[in-house]
Amino acid sequence: MLNKSIAELNHALHTKKISSVExxxxxxxxxxxxxxxxxxxITVTEEQALQAAARADAQLAQGTAGPLAGIPxxxxxIFCTQGVKTSxxxxxxxxxxxxxxxxxxxxxxxxxMVMLGKTNMDEFAMGSSNxxxxxxxxxxxxxxxxxxxxxxxxxxxxxxxxxxxxxxGTDTGGSIRQPAALCGIxxxxxxxxxxxxxxxxxxxxxxxxxxLFAKTAEDLAWLLNVMAGFxxxxxxxxxxxxxxxxxxxxxxxxxxxxxxPKEFFNPSLDKEIANAIQAAIKEYEKxxxxxxxxxxxxxxxxxxxxxxxxxxxxxxxLARFDGVRYGHRCKNPHDLEDLYKRSRSxxxxxxVVRRIMIGTYALSTGYYDAYYIKAQKIRRLVRQDFDDAxxxxxxxxxPTTPTPAFKLGEKxxxxxxxxxxxxxxxxxxxxxxxxxxxxxxxxxxxxxxMQLIGHSFKEARLLNTxxxxxxxxxxxxxxxxxx
Amino acid sequence: xxxxxxxVKKIAHLARLSLPxxxxxxxxxxxxxxxxxxxQMNQADTSQVEPLSNPLDLxxxxxxxxxxxxxxxxxxxxxxxxVEAGLxxxxxxxxxxxxxxx
Numbered sequence: 044m045l046n047k048s049i050a051e052l053n054h055a056l057h058t059k060k061i062s063s064v065e066x067x068x069x070x071x072x073x074x075x076x077x078x079x080x081x082x083x084x085i086t087v088t089e090e091q092a093l094q095a096a097a098r099a100d101a102q103l104a105q106g107t108a109g110p111l112a113g114i115p116x117x118x119x120x121i122f123c124t125q126g127v128k129t130s131x132x133x134x135x136x137x138x139x140x141x142x143x144x145x146x147x148x149x150x151x152x153x154x155x156m157v158m159l160g161k162t163n164m165d166e167f168a169m170g171s172s173n174x175x176x177x178x179x180x181x182x183x184x185x186x187x188x189x190x191x192x193x194x195x196x197x198x199x200x201x202x203x204x205x206x207x208x209x210x211x212g213t214d215t216g217g218s219i220r221q222p223a224a225l226c227g228i229x230x231x232x233x234x235x236x237x238x239x240x241x242x243x244x245x246x247x248x249x250x251x252x253x254x255l256f257a258k259t260a261e262d263l264a265w266l267l268n269v270m271a272g273f274x275x276x277x278x279x280x281x282x283x284x285x286x287x288x289x290x291x292x293x294x295x296x297x298x299x300x301x302x303x304p305k306e307f308f309n310p311s312l313d314k315e316i317a318n319a320i321q322a323a324i325k326e327y328e329k330x331x332x333x334x335x336x337x338x339x340x341x342x343x344x345x346x347x348x349x350x351x352x353x354x355x356x357x358x359x360x361l362a363r364f365d366g367v368r369y370g371h372r373c374k375n376p377h378d379l380e381d382l383y384k385r386s387r388s389x390x391x392x393x394x395v396v397r398r399i400m401i402g403t404y405a406l407s408t409g410y411y412d413a414y415y416i417k418a419q420k421i422r423r424l425v426r427q428d429f430d431d432a433x434x435x436x437x438x439x440x441x442p443t444t445p446t447p448a449f450k451l452g453e454k455x456x457x458x459x460x461x462x463x464x465x466x467x468x469x470x471x472x473x474x475x476x477x478x479x480x481x482x483x484x485x486x487x488x489x490x491x492x493m494q495l496i497g498h499s500f501k502e503a504r505l506l507n508t509x510x511x512x513x514x515x516x517x518x519x520x521x522x523x524x525x526x
Numbered sequence: 527x528x529x530x531x532x533x534v535k536k537i538a539h540l541a542r543l544s545l546p547x548x549x550x551x552x553x554x555x556x557x558x559x560x561x562x563x564x565x566q567m568n569q570a571d572t573s574q575v576e577p578l579s580n581p582l583d584l585x586x587x588x589x590x591x592x593x594x595x596x597x598x599x600x601x602x603x604x605x606x607x608x609v610e611a612g613l614x615x616x617x618x619x620x621x622x623x624x625x626x627x628x
Contacts, residue, residue, distance in 0.1 A: 142601045235581045249579060278586045347564040358541060365542075367614050372607035378617050384544035396543060400534075400553060401560055403541040417567050419577030424570060426578055459559055475581025499582060 044069045045205055046522070049114060049262040052208060056103055056113045063103065063113030067096040067157050070115045074159065074206045077526055080187065083201040085120045085178050086128050087160035095157045102155055111269055112155025117210040119198050120161035121168055122148050122253070123242040131244045132166040132176040132194075135364050135371045135390030145242025146274045147211060147253050154269045159207050163197030166392045167361065168213055168246045170194050171221060171461050172454065175394045180451055183226060184523040185489055189448040192222030195256070199226040202256045204526040209257040209266055213243060215250045216349055217443075217468025220480035223256055224443035224492025227482045227521060229509065230256045231263045234499045235475030236281035239274035247356035248279070250349075250472045259519050260481060260509035264288035267502060283500050291503045292510040297331035299508065302436030306342040307467060316442050316491050319484035323493050324440070326515055335436055339428040344421050345470035350462055351405050351418035352473070357395075358402030364390060397458060426474040433498040438508050442467055443480040443492035471496055479505045482518040490521070528558045 044066060047055070055061045071089055078084050092115070099113035123129050123141035130136045144152065152158070165175040173181040173196025181196040183189040184204040191200040195212030199222035202210050212219040214232035223230025231254045238253040245251060255270065257263050268289065273282040303324075308317065324334060366372040366386025373389055376382035391399070405414035432439060445466055454461045471478045476496055483493035497505040513519050529537075534553045538545045545553065599612060608615040 138605075140605055142598065142605065236584070249581060275589070279580065279584070281582065281584065341570065344567060344570055347566045350560065351564050351567070362542075366607065367616055368602070369605045369607075376617050379619055380542070381544075382617055383542040387542055388544045391543075397553070397556060397560075399541050399543065400537050400557060404529075404533075404537050404557075404561070407537070407540060414564065416577050417572065418564075419579055420572035420575040421567055421570055422581070423575050423578035424572070426581065426583075458556060459563060462560075462563075473581065 047208070048259060049111070049208060049257070049265045052114050053110055057108070059103070063096040063099040063157060064093060066113065067092050067115055067159070070159055070207055077204055077206060081182050081184060081200050081204055081206070082179050083163055083181050083197040083204070083206060084117070084160045085130055085132070085163050085197070088127055088158055091127070092157050092159050095152070099155045099157060109154050111151070111265065113157065115157045115159045115207055116151055117159050117162050117198060117201050117207040118148060119195050119211050119213060120164055121213050121244045122211060123244070124148050124158070124161065127161065129161065129244070130177070131168070132164040132178060133390065133392065133395070134177045137177065137371065139369055141242075143242060146239035146276060147243065147270055150269050162195070162201055162210055165194035165196065166395050167244070167357070168194040168215055168218055169357070169394050169398055171217070171464055172449070173197065173222075174451065174455055175392055177392060182451075183448050184526055185227060186448070188450055189489065190225070190451055192225035192448065194218040196222050198256050199223055199228060199230065202226070202228050202258065203523060205522070209255065209262060211253060212256055213251055213253050214472065215247050215353060216472050217465045219254045219256065220443050220468050220478055220492070220494055221465065223480040225448040225490065227490030227523070228256055228258060229260050229263055229479065229481045229519060230254065231267065231479045231502070231505070232471070232477060233267065233271060233502055234477045236279050237271050237283070237477070237500065237502065239272070239277045239280050241274055241276035245360040247353040248360060249356060250353060252472070259513055260479065260506050261289070261292055261513070263479070264292055264506045264510070267506070271502070286503050288503050288506050291507050294507045295331065296327065296508065296511050299332040299438065300335055300436040301327060301332050302335050302337035302432055302439045304337050304339045304342065304432070304439060304441060306339050307441035311445060312442060313446050313486070315486045316445070319491055320440070320442055320493060323483050323512065326512060330511055330515060337432045337436060337439070339432060339470065341421065341424045341428050342466070342470055345425050345473055346462060346466060348418040348421035348425070349465070349469045349473060350401070351414045352422065354398040354402030355405045355415050356402070358399045358406065361391075361395070361399055394458065422473045425470050429474045429476060437504060439496040441494055443494040447486045447489035447491050467494055475499065477502045477505055479509050481509045481513065482521070484518060485521070529554050529561065
C-alpha cells in the first residue's frame with residue numbers, strides 16, 4: 044500500500060484487492076509508529092476514520108463509489124471539521140471544537156475520502172518552519188534535525204513519510220510550495236478564488252488559498268478535481284469552469300514556452316540549487332519546450348509589500364479572538380478590557396503577536412497611506428509584471444526556495460531572516476496566481492524543489508507541465524530512509 | 527523607522543494585547559528592523575498606480591438578502607467560555623446609574 048498513486052489505490056479499491064478499512068488501518072498504523080518522532084499530526088481521528096472507511100466500503104460494494112472513495116487524506120488543522128478540534132496550531136483554539144465543516148472538508152467527505160486527522164502547522168499559518176506551533180515543531184523526515192518548512196509543515200512531513208497518501212494545506216506566502224520543496228514532495232497552490240476559503244481560518248484574506256500535497260502532480264490532479272470549484276459561502280470564490288485536470292496530464296510539451304525570470308537567477312541563489320534547475324531546464328528542452336528570459340522587475344519589492352499586507356489583514360482578522368464567543372479566555376478578568384487583553388496575550392504566540400502589532404501599526408491613523416496603500420500599489424506593479432510576462436510565455440520556471448531545509452532553531456531568533464526565505468513564492472500570492480512545486484534534486488541528502496507558475500486558472504497547464512517532467516525523471520520517487 | 531517604548535505600548539493597546547513591561551524592549555528591538563525593511567517600498571514610484579486589493583481585481587458579488595441559515599445558537603454557544611440563558615457573559619461594563627452618561 045506504500046508508494047501507490049491515487050489512481051492505483053482507486054483501482055485496488057474498486058477491484059476489491061483491498062478495502063478502505065484495511066487501507067485506513069494501514070496508514071493509522073504508520074501514524075502510530077512514526078508520528079511520535081515527526082509530530083506531524085495535532086489530532087488523529089482514528090474512530091471517525093474507520094467509520095468513514097466502512098461507509099466507503101459499503102459504497103464500493105454497491106458500486107456507487109466515486110473515484111476518490113475510500114482513500115485516506117489528512118486535513119491541515121486550519122480547516123474547520125465539525126465535532127473535531129480545530130486548533131490552527133494555537134493555544135487560542137486549543138479548546139475549539141468546530142461547529143461546522145469547511146467547504147473543502149465537506150467536498151472531500153462527500154467524495155468518500157477518509158480523514159485520518161488534523162496536521163500540525165505554524166500558529167495561524169504564520170511561519171516558514173513550523174516552529175511557531177503551540178503543539179511543538181514538526182521534524183523533516185529527510186533529516187530529523189531540520190525543519191519541514193511551513194506553515195503547512197505537518198501536512199508536508201506526513202506525505203513525505205507516507206503517513207497519508209495526500210494532505211491539504213494553505214498558502215498565503217508560500218506555505219504549500221515551500222514545505223513541499225523542503226520535504227521532497229509535490230504541492231499546488233491554486234489561483235486565488237479557485238478553492239473555497241469558507242471554514243478555512245483566515246490569516247490574510249486577500250492572499251490565503253487552500254491547496255494540496257501529494258507524491259506526484261498526477262495525484263494532485265485527481266484531488267484538485269474534487270477540491271476546486273465555486274462556493275457561494277465565500278465571496279471571493281470565482282465561478283470559473285473546473286476542467287477534469289487528469290485529462291490533460293499527458294499533453295505534449297512540444298512548443299511550450301517557459302519563462303526564466305532573470306531576477307530569480309541571481310548570485311544569492313544557492314549554486315547547487317541553480318545546477319539542479321539547469322538540469323530540469325535541459326530535461327524540458329528534450330521534451331520540446333522552449334526557454335525565454337523574462338523580467339519580473341518588482342520581485343524584490345514583493346517581500347516588503349507582503350509583510351505589510353499580510354500583517355495588516357492578520358491584525359484585522361485576528362481581532363475576532365476576544366475571549367467572549369469561543370477560544371481561550373483568561374482567568375478572573377477584572378473588566379472587559381482586561382478580558383480582551385489578557386485572553387489575547389495568553390492565547391497568541393510570539394510570531395502572531397509580532398504580526399498583529401506590525402499590522403495594527405500599518406493600519407493606524409497617519410500610517411495607513413504610507414504603509415498599507417503603498418503596499419497595495421506595489422501589489423499592482425507585481426501583478427502587472429506577471430501579466431506582461433504571460434504575454435510571452437505559458438509557464439514561468441524557477442527555484443521554489445533559495446536554500447534547502449535549515450536546522451531547527453537556526454532562524455527562530457531572527458524573524459526577518461525567516462521572511463527573506465520566501466523570496467520566490469510571495470509574489471505569486473500577491474498576484475493571486477497558481478503555483479506548483481515538484482522535487483528536482485538533493486543537496487547533501489536534503490530535497491529541493493522547482494516552482495512552476497501559471498497564469499490565472501491555468502492549473503491544468505501547470506499539472507501537465509509537472510507531470511510530463513515526472514514521467515521523464517525519478518526525483519519524485521525518492522523516499523526518506525527509516526519510514 | 528525606530529519605535530519608541532511609547533509607540534510599542536500604544537500599538538499593543540490598539541491591538542488589545544497586554545505586554546508585560548519587560549517585553550516592550552523586546553518588541554521595540556524586533557519590530558523596528560521589520561518596519562525599516564518594509565520601507566524599501568519607497569524605492570518604487572507609485573504616483574500613477576492604483577492600489578490592488580483583490581489580486582484578480584474582482585469586486586465582491588451581491589446576493590439577495592434572504593435567510594439561508596437556520597438558528598444555531600445552541601451549537602455556537604456550546605463552545606463559548608461563559609454563557610447563561612442564551613447570552614454571552616462578560617465582566618460588568620456599566621455599574622449602576624452613577625456611571626451612565628446621557
